[in-house]
Structures are given as structure tokens and as C-alpha cells.
Amino acid sequence: RSFDHTRYHRLNEIYSILDGVETDSELVTTYVAGTTYEGRDIRVAKVSSGGSKEVIWIDCGIHAREWVSPATCLYILDQLTSGSSEATRLLDSYDFHIMPSANPDGYEYTWTDNRIWRKNRVPYGSLGCHGTDPNRNFDSDFGGPGTSNSPCSDIYHGPSAFSEKESQAIRDSVISHNPKMFFTLHSYSQLWMTPYGYTHNLPANYNEQYRVAGVGVDALTAVHGTRFVYGNIADVIYMAAGGSSDWAYDSAGIQYAFALELRDTGNYGFLLPPDQILPTGEETFAGIVAAIDAANGYT
Numbered sequence: 120r121s122f123d124h125t126r127y128h129r130l131n132e133i134y135s136i137l138d139g140v141e142t143d144s145e146l147v148t149t150y151v152a153g154t155t156y157e158g159r160d161i162r163v164a165k166v167s168s169g170g171s172k173e174v175i176w177i178d179c180g181i182h183a184r185e186w187v188s189p190a191t192c193l194y195i196l197d198q199l200t201s202g203s204s205e206a207t208r209l210l211d212s213y214d215f216h217i218m219p220s221a222n223p224d225g226y227e228y229t230w231t232d233n234r235i236w237r238k239n240r241v242p243y244g245s246l247g248c249h250g251t252d253p254n255r256n257f258d259s260d261f262g263g264p265g266t267s268n269s270p271c272s273d274i275y276h277g278p279s280a281f282s283e284k285e286s287q288a289i290r291d292s293v294i295s296h297n298p299k300m301f302f303t304l305h306s307y308s309q310l311w312m313t314p315y316g317y318t319h320n321l322p323a324n325y326n327e328q329y330r331v332a333g334v335g336v337d338a339l340t341a342v343h344g345t346r347f348v349y350g351n352i353a354d355v356i357y358m359a360a361g362g363s364s365d366w367a368y369d370s371a372g373i374q375y376a377f378a379l380e381l382r383d384t385g386n387y388g389f390l391l392p393p394d395q396i397l398p399t400g401e402e403t404f405a406g407i408v409a410a411i412d413a414a415n416g417y418t
């Protein structure tokens with residue numbers, strides 16, 4: 120097996136791991152959800168034991184500097200392909216679609232040029248600035264609160280909704296596979312967030328999403344004692360329009376649309392040491408599994 124959860128990986132290593140698991144495991148096929156401005160594939164691993172089942176969507180790394188997020192997607196992929204009784208049980212009921220690097224151009228830039236780069240790398244405007252924040256580029260109140268129209272800003276929303284390959288790739292894959300649950304993994308702050316980010320108003324099924332988030336957080340905390348706060352985005356972090364999980368709920372009609380902020384709470388922040396990859400993966404996987412089970416039989 121090609122997984123190594125003791126260190127962070129360059130994009131080509133992540134994709135070699137996908138190639139390896141696709142070759143080794145009958146459960147895995149990969150597909151290309153899009154191609155970036157700089158020409159890199161945005162890949163997805165589908166984990167399925169066959170047939171056509173309810174789908175769980177998990178994307179990681181939409182923000183380039185949040186390195187523990189892609190690492191956690193790889194941990195989840197490792198677990199689901201491990202042959203464990205839990206993996207078998209999950210795959211009896213669900214297909215998983217896992218996008219480990221939703222922003223490959225930005226991610227590579229964090230390795231080669233600027234470790235704390237956040238956005239993609241598309242040049243816009245006359246000031247020579249690069250990058251749209253893909254998590255401001257969805258059509259959930261595009262251009263609303265918590266976004267910027269300056270291409271030099273870290274929260275630049277882009278010239279129009281879905282102008283970016285990264286948001287298009289998530290949109291198109293999610294629409295075509297119609298998942299029951301949507302998870303997008305960020306770091307850091309230890310939050311489990313439900314819609315909305317663009318308004319303080321709560322969605323119609325808020326109580327149900329909050330219930331499932333709470334089950335997920337309890338299971339997550341039980342693994343290593345890591346405390347998470349949960350609730351709607353606008354209240355637990357800040358207002359931010361154009362985000363993927365709001366789009367997933369409003370436009371794709373996904374009744375469970377969660378955005379997670381993984382470890383830590385700011386001691387290391389984006390520079391989370393690699394010895395925390397494994398415990399972060401363990402607790403996040405436990406939380407997601409518990410949330411999936413909590414939603415079983417609902418909606």
C-alpha cells in the first residue's frame with residue numbers, strides 16, 4: 120500500500136498514491152473532474168463495492184495552504200480501502216467520491232513559492248495580482264458579505280460565479296453524482312459548520328443538520344479529545360458568501376452540507392506539524408462515519 124501519513128505530499132505524490140490505490144484496489148476508480156488554469160488535473164477517487172448506492176462527497180484542499188486537509192482525504196481513502204469491517208459496512212451502503220486536492224495550482228505554489236498562499240493562481244486585474252478564492256466563487260449570494268472584488272485580496276470572489284475551474288469541477292461532479300451528504304474539509308479552527316455563510320438566517324432543515332453535526336463532533340472528540348464547535352457558518356466563524364457548502368445545500372439540494380475546519384486552533388495554524396496528520400485523520404474519519412450513520416434513514 121502506498122499511503123504514508125507521516126508527512127505531507129506534493130501533488131504528484133498525491134496522484135501517484137491515487138494511481139497506486141486504483142491499481143491495487145478493486146474498489147477504486149479515479150476520474151478527472153476538471154483541469155486547472157496551469158493545466159493540472161483535478162482528480163476524484165470513487166470508492167465503491169459495486170452497484171449504484173447513495174453517494175458521500177468529500178473534497179479537500181480548496182484552500183492551498185491548508186495542508187492537513189488533503190492529507191486527511193488520503194487518510195479517509197486509506198481507511199475506506201483497507202478491507203476493515205467498518206469500511207466493508209460503509210461500502211455496503213455508500214459510494215464515496217473523494218477529491219483530495221480541489222486547488223492543485225495553489226497547492227503546488229505553497230510548496231514552490233509561498234507556503235501561506237490560499238487561492239488559485241489565475242491572474243486577474245491590472246495590478247499583477249493572482250488568484251480567486253474558489254470558496255467565494257460559487258453562486259450562493261455571489262459577491263455578498265465576506266468577499267472582495269479586488270483581485271489582490273485573499274477573499275477575491277472572481278469575475279463571476281463559477282468563473283474558476285476549481286468551483287466548476289466541484290459543481291459538475293457533485294451535480295452528476297447527486298450525493299446525499301457533502302463534506303468540504305478546511306483548516307484550521309476545529310469547527311463543524313452547517314449552512315449558511317452568506318446570511319445569519321437558518322436553512323429550513325437547520326435542526327436536522329445541527330443534530331447530525333453534533334453526533335459527528337461527539338464521535339470526533341471521543342478519539343483524541345479534540346474539541347470542535349459546531350453550528351451555522353455565519354455564527355461560528357464569520358459571514359462568507361459564495362461558499363461551496365451553501366451552494367451544495369441551496370442549489371444542489373443536498374440536505375447535509377458540512378464545512379469542517381480541522382486542527383488546530385491556531386498554535387501551529389496552517390503549519391500543522393506532520394505528526395498530527397494521523398490523529399487528525401483518525402478523529403475526522405470517526406466524525407464523518409458517525410455523521411453518515413446519524414443521517415442513515417433520514418431524508
Ligand code: 0X9
Nearest residue numbers: 254305306316359362363365378
Ligand atoms: O473562509 C473560508 O472560506 C473558510 N474558512 S478558512 O479559514 N478555511 O478559509 C470558511 C468557509 C465557510 N463556508 C462558507 N462560507 N460556505
Ligand code: ZN
Nearest residue numbers: 182185305306
Ligand atoms: Zn479554507
